[in-house]
Amino acid sequence: MDYTSKMENETAANCLICQNKSECFKKLSNSELENADKGKVEITFKKKEIIAKQGAFASHVMYIKKGLVKQYIEGANGHKNVIINFFSPGQIIGLSSLFGKSTFDFSVAAVEDSTLCLIDINIVRDLINNNGEFSSRLIQKLSETNSYSYQQLYDLTNKQLNGRLAGAILYLAKEVFKTRKFKMTLSRSDLAEFTGMSTMSAIRVLNDFKEEGILVDKNGMFEIVNINALEQISRTG
Amino acid sequence: MDYTSKMENETAANCLICQNKSECFKKLSNSELENADKGKVEITFKKKEIIAKQGAFASHVMYIKKGLVKQYIEGANGHKNVIINFFSPGQIIGLSSLFGKSTFDFSVAAVEDSTLCLIDINIVRDLINNNGEFSSRLIQKLSETNSYSYQQLYDLTNKQLNGRLAGAILYLAKEVFKTRKFKMTLSRSDLAEFTGMSTMSAIRVLNDFKEEGILVDKNGMFEIVNINALEQISRTG
DNA sequence: GAATTATGGTAACATAAATCACCTAAACAA
DNA sequence: TTGTTTAGGTGATTTATGTTACCATAATTC
CATH class of the missing domain: 1.10.10.10 (Winged helix-like DNA-binding domain superfamily/Winged helix DNA-binding domain)
Structure with a gap:
């Protein structure tokens, strides 16, 4: 039995006892976790499969449990795609659809076979409204994403x-x-x-x-x- | 008397009665506003003056009350700067320094003579912890900033x-x-x-x-x- | 197992855009 | 005023990078 399948055994379908929780979910109480669990599904995607499609309605945020995915902007008519970032286990994607625009402004696809938890957007909204620690973590996460984009903009124009x-x-x-x-x-x-x-x-x-x-x-x-x-x-x- | 000076008269040094409040500050209670007022200073910068310097300690977030400022990444040794964005009245800059890194990862300078409110970072942290509506607005703002950066990345590589x-x-x-x-x-x-x-x-x-x-x-x-x-x-x- | 498609690779060529040199006019300081 | 700096501008040259064409091999699919 290899390392990968061992990891699978150690994780759980229920958020409450999941060992792979992201930083912000560690800030949740047991009752909050139980509630979150009701609004999530766990799905495995095969390499190259599309996980989220630019322009589609965004009903959930995506938590990477296993594998590797890419987040990218699709190029119009004959233009290249632009890969914004790669995400490995522990990361959350799709926070930008929580408020304001209700559609994804990017696509996500599996680079390796990947398992994700898709968490209902309303659950996350409620958590933000009621748990300051959780909000703080999300804001930190978004800020880091921002800083990374700035670095990318710099590199693209100067290197x-x-x-x-x-x-x-x-x-x-x-x-x-x-x-x-x-x-x-x-x-x-x-x-x-x-x-x-x-x-x-x-x-x-x-x-x-x-x-x-x-x-x-x-x-x-x-x-x-x-x-x-x-x-x-x-x-x- | 021109339009600009008229605007100055209509605004107030006190947050509570300020007519130029940003979206998220409109979500605050009177007591929260009074508290915020104690942790802010209002400063006017002349054209070309530096408002925040990349690498310096970030003790405050910046709210644009009047004028026009640019947010930019400084280029190292002979490299060009990269302007991330321009901000006009009503906008907030510097949310990325709220958690995690304690220094600015960008500079801000006045493009026109500009008046800003510098709000203590701890005040904003407390608001995030205690006011879900406020957090939601900030998260929305950060998400929009993110989306804009993605668009910029796309344009730079494809246009x-x-x-x-x-x-x-x-x-x-x-x-x-x-x-x-x-x-x-x-x-x-x-x-x-x-x-x-x-x-x-x-x-x-x-x-x-x-x-x-x-x-x-x-x-x-x-x-x-x-x-x-x-x-x-x-x-x- | 054969056929097909996707991926990695090489080299010649075309071109978008930076750089350089140089100029003018406006803004500013002495 | 006069000098000095800054911003805007034009054209020639150079260079980094994209494009095209073409091939080999690995990976899928039939």
Whole structure:
């Protein structure tokens, strides 16, 4: 039995005894958790399946329990998609649909097979209204998302290809896969859409990194060999 | 006496009777407003003065009462700044420093002479903890900011100069100055930093718009003559 | 197992946009 | 006033990056 299936056994369908709760849900009382449990469903998506579709009615927020998903803006007629971010277990997506606009202004798709809890939007609204600690956590989360977007805007206008791709690989290693050696489950075009470049450019730059001995790619198993060099490129790029 | 000075007379130094309150502050009780009033100062900044500095301790959130300010990320060693957004009266900046990081991750500067209320961060934290309606409004505000950043990320990667500048002018007219004819108080380089292009490119594209009769610029007084054309360019850019 | 599609890859070429050099006029300070 | 700085502007040149075409291999589907 591998690590993944072991994790599955340890988690529970009921929020009350779930071991994978997100930061903000840890701030809830037992009765609040029981209530939240009634307004949620747990669904497993296969790789590449669409979890939320830009423009569709947003009736729920999404909590990532297992796997890896991408949040992206769909490009109109022949334009590239833009990947906003990748989310791994413990993260919540879709807070932007809580108030105001009732539709998703982005899409979400599974990059790896993923299990999510879809939580009714009204449950979350009630929690915000009645639990200040919960609200605070959500505001913090949204602020962090904001700051990250600002960084992305900066990088996109001030760094060129090497710098952006180096930054993306570091981000994936540190924040998403949380290890310097990881199975690269994103395609080159995912990587390109994440860093605002063409797929060809992503391939080219990635191969430069390999040739320079900064990165090793063994059949999709990535390992950052020279993290200092990568950070240097990310800064000056 | 002009319109501006008339407005000044109508506003008050005390939050309780202030006519310019932001959406979320309208949700507060009289006692909450009185309390907020004790933790705020009102300051007037001259054009080009720095209101908040990236990296400095963030002890307050900023409410724009009068004027126009820009929020921007400072570029390191020789890199361009990136203007995240412009804010006109009624807007709040600096929510991202409420929880987590205690420093500003952006700078704010006055584009026109501007009056702001600086509100103590602890006051706002308390309000979030105790007033669900207030929290909801803040979350909505942060979500909108997020969505706008996503749009910017999309535009930067998928649209070229014309499209981005057309979009920026439309945004300024609709959301910032709230009229099709306005005194253009931003410089060409502000415009460039807002749309992620060089100053030279901003000048060139702007002059193209003038030559095509889409836009009239009489000594800095801008008027959008052909809004349909501008919207078309912004879409297909 | 064969056929098909998706993904990764190389190289030549085209082009959008930055940079550079240089100029004018306005705003500001001495 | 006069010098000095700042903002706006034009055209030539360079460069980063996208595009196209074409191929190989891995992964699906029939």
